[in-house]
Amino acid sequence: MRNELLLSPHSSVPMYAQIVEQVVAKVMSGAWQAGAPLPSIRELASDCQVSVITVKRAYLELERSGVIVTRHGKGSFVADALDATRGLATAEFDSQLQGLLDAAARLGMARNELLDRVGEAFDASPGASQSTTTSTDKGTTA
Structure with a gap:
């Protein structure tokens, strides 16, 4: 799954929140299926030209919300649909x-x-x- 996120540095919405919103939208629309791997934190940070800390914060927020799951040593994945x-x-x-x-x-x-x-x-x-x-x-x- 390549980076399909479009972030705007001119938006009043913080970058990490833009990431969260777009990942949630892709999961809810079915564009990103349950079990699909997400880009690594470093890969997404590089692709979106944001800091690793920004992506890590977004991923933590997504994990707290139950949208993604992170498996140590394996990466982050879209959580089961339920x-x-x-x-x-x-x-x-x-x-x-x-x-x-x-x-x-x-x-x-x-x-x-x-x-x-x-x-x-x-x-x-x-x-x-x-x-x-x-x-x-x-x-x-x-």
């Missing part, structure tokens, strides 16, 4: 949750009010109410 998808979904959820908490703090919303609003939204959500209904239905018929 692991990568779950890691990305969890990271996205955490980011959205933090945004919710930040917005609630700006509004001066009390914890109970926030929890009530989240509960109401959960109950009104088609996916959540369906899973709740399914659980309830199973409990009722058993």
Whole structure:
């Protein structure tokens, strides 16, 4: 897998974050399949004309998110699809949750009010109410 990343030194997004975003996009789109090897840290740094430290930081972030796995002495590889998808979904959820908490703090919303609003939204959500209904239905018929 040759370097297919296009980094912009003029972007306000840090270089390591550009690497993370582009690798995630390639994995999620299926362009980079589970188990595929990533370029070595040194190779990618050379190809992208960034420091080894920048690529290492990106790879560590990707590994924490479950997008890639690193095997000592073997290199870094795209994680199994289930692991990568779950890691990305969890990271996205955490980011959205933090945004919710930040917005609630700006509004001066009390914890109970926030929890009530989240509960109401959960109950009104088609996916959540369906899973709740399914659980309830199973409990009722058993």
